Amino acid sequence: MTAPLAELHCHLEGAMPVAMARELAAREGIAIEDAIAGERYRWNGFTGFLETYDRIAALLRRPEDYRALAHAVLGSIARQGAIYAELTVSPDHARRSGLDPLAYLGAVAAGAHEAERRHGITARLTVVGVRHFGVEAVEAAARLAATAAEPLVTGFGLAGDERVGRAADFAHAFGIARDAGLGLTAHAGEFAGAAAVDETLDALGVSRIGHGVRAVEDRRVVERLAREGVTLEVCPGSNVALGVFSPEDHPLRALREAGVRVTVSTDDPPFFGTDLAAEYAFARTRGLDPVMLTRQAIEAAFVDEPTRQRLLEKLALAALRLGAPPATR
Numbered sequence: 001m002t003a004p005l006a007e008l009h010c011h012l013e014g015a016m017p018v019a020m021a022r023e024l025a026a027r028e029g030i031a032i033e034d035a036i037a038g039e040r041y042r043w044n045g046f047t048g049f050l051e052t053y054d055r056i057a058a059l060l061r062r063p064e065d066y067r068a069l070a071h072a073v074l075g076s077i078a079r080q081g082a083i084y085a086e087l088t089v090s091p092d093h094a095r096r097s098g099l100d101p102l103a104y105l106g107a108v109a110a111g112a113h114e115a116e117r118r119h120g121i122t123a124r125l126t127v128v129g130v131r132h133f134g135v136e137a138v139e140a141a142a143r144l145a146a147t148a149a150e151p152l153v154t155g156f157g158l159a160g161d162e163r164v165g166r167a168a169d170f171a172h173a174f175g176i177a178r179d180a181g182l183g184l185t186a187h188a189g190e191f192a193g194a195a196a197v198d199e200t201l202d203a204l205g206v207s208r209i210g211h212g213v214r215a216v217e218d219r220r221v222v223e224r225l226a227r228e229g230v231t232l233e234v235c236p237g238s239n240v241a242l243g244v245f246s247p248e249d250h251p252l253r254a255l256r257e258a259g260v261r262v263t264v265s266t267d268d269p270p271f272f273g274t275d276l277a278a279e280y281a282f283a284r285t286r287g288l289d290p291v292m293l294t295r296q297a298i299e300a301a302f303v304d305e306p307t308r309q310r311l312l313e314k315l316a317l318a319a320l321r322l323g324a325p326p327a328t329r
């Protein structure tokens with residue numbers, strides 16, 4: 001038996017199992033084999049990654065596809081031992097497939113409920129705006145998240161190419177999401193350096209940063225993360241596959257030792273040849289305790305307090321059975 005796992009950073013479309021991509025491609029009469037190698041997707045360089053990502057996401061055409069995808073992805077995460085997962089959902093990608101954004105969110109939520117019933121995993125959805133689609137698009141995504149009236153939508157985030165625009169450009173969008181009571185996170189400090197993390201905290205007031213690993217380049221930014229209790233959604237497999245860090249140089253442990261709240265996630269698992277169990281296994285090779293990682297994830301999760309307490313109790317019970325040492329923060 002292993003400790004219960006939790007994941008805060010998994011893009012729904014980017015987690016599509018290869019078998020499902022094959023089925024959808026066959027149904028739609030689209031050739032996709034050149035983008036597949038075994039159980040993962042094949043791509044070359046960051047631009048190639050984005051292109052393949054869009055090709056895979058474009059295979060999803062009907063609300064039913066998204067329901068099935070959410071169920072499959074959460075089912076897989078649950079089978080690896082997770083009790084909690086947040087999926088990042090991108091209404092802009094759905095819209096590009098000709099889908100109404102509310103129908104999209106409803107279908108994903110239906111799949112998440114189904115996964116909870118069948119696999120016992122608790123799930124929430126974070127709507128993201130895509131940075132390189134521009135400020136207007138990100139504000140539209142924030143308004144959608146704020147007004148969707150879908151109880152599983154509890155967060156708002158910023159994804160896409162971090163090198164486009166400044167964090168402050170998106171402050172209005174984050175204001176809309178904050179006023180609606182949504183949890184806030186933004187990708188930063190992956191392809192842009194430590195200054196981008198600093199800037200994102202100043203401009204957007206997020207409690208979590210997607211990646212944030214390049215904060216390690218500036219001691220003052222690391223100290224700020226620790227002081228302000230910001231949680232990093234660290235995705236080591238993604239960082240290694242995209243060449244941000246080598247496994248040997250990955251700063252997960254250094255950040256933890258500096259007092260930063262760290263968690264591990266998969267980002268886009270079949271694109272990076274990873275899964276949540278592999279991310280936890282990597283963290284363990286760095287001396288990081290899985291119970292600590294799951295606790296930090298649940299503490300930073302975008303859930304209501306009764307749900308958080310219920311998840312923490314579930315974790316504490318499992319840790320007790322594992323004979324793990326009592327809670328340390």
Ligand SMILES: [Zn+2]
Nearest residue numbers: 011187210267
């Ligand atoms: Zn991401």
